[in-house]
Amino acid sequence: MKSKSSIAMTFILVALIGYYFISPFLFLRSLSESARRGDGDVIAYDVDFPAVRDNLKSQLGEYLARKAVAGSSGKRNPFAKFAMQILPAVGAQVFDAVVTPDGIAKILSRHVQQSGDSPMRPSLWRGEFAWLDLDHVRGLYANVRHPGEVFAITLERRGIFGWQVVGIRLPLDQLL
Numbered sequence: 001m002k003s004k005s006s007i008a009m010t011f012i013l014v015a016l017i018g019y020y021f022i023s024p025f026l027f028l029r030s031l032s033e034s035a036r037r038g039d040g041d042v043i044a045y046d047v048d049f050p051a052v053r054d055n056l057k058s059q060l061g062e063y064l065a066r067k068a069v070a071g072s073s074g075k076r077n078p079f080a081k082f083a084m085q086i087l088p089a090v091g092a093q094v095f096d097a098v099v100t101p102d103g104i105a106k107i108l109s110r111h112v113q114q115s116g117d118s119p120m121r122p123s124l125w126r127g128e129f130a131w132l133d134l135d136h137v138r139g140l141y142a143n144v145r146h147p148g149e150v151f152a153i154t155l156e157r158r159g160i161f162g163w164q165v166v167g168i169r170l171p172l173d174q175l176l
């Protein structure tokens with residue numbers, strides 16, 4: 001017969017392992033509630049702003065590169081070439097201004113809002129979550145009304161049970 005202490009230790013170990021794997025989902029729930037309330041102080045703690053800015057700037061660079069390649073097969077437009085040269089700098093400044101606690105709250109609140117005032121109505125956004133590795137989780141949110149509009153958030157483990165937002169992928173094709 002096992003001793004009570006070994007049963008208790010086993011129970012504690014199972015509870016800690018369970019919490020280890022459920023903690024990012026609890027974090028996402030807390031983050032969405034903070035976004036709904038517009039609580040910039042909580043969001044300031046939950047987001048790695050330099051990482052998110054770099055992530056968004058690289059997305060803009062990739063998007064502009066795709067547009068440049070797609071545009072190079074069409075007619076030559078000198079303004080388009082000029083715009084492609086200055087857009088990365090302008091975009092970087094925009095992201096620097098937008099990636100603040102209040103800006104992130106606005107971005108996130110758009111993706112966690114309900115489709116109606118009633119709590120009985122389903123959410124406008126549907127999420128799917130995937131573990132990238134033991135320290136990274138990605139949530140993909142698709143707009144029910146516009147399935148091509150996908151928003152993603154990447155979390156990174158900080159400490160044993162803590163998490164922080166390190167990446168946001170915006171549907172740039174729909175925004176620009």
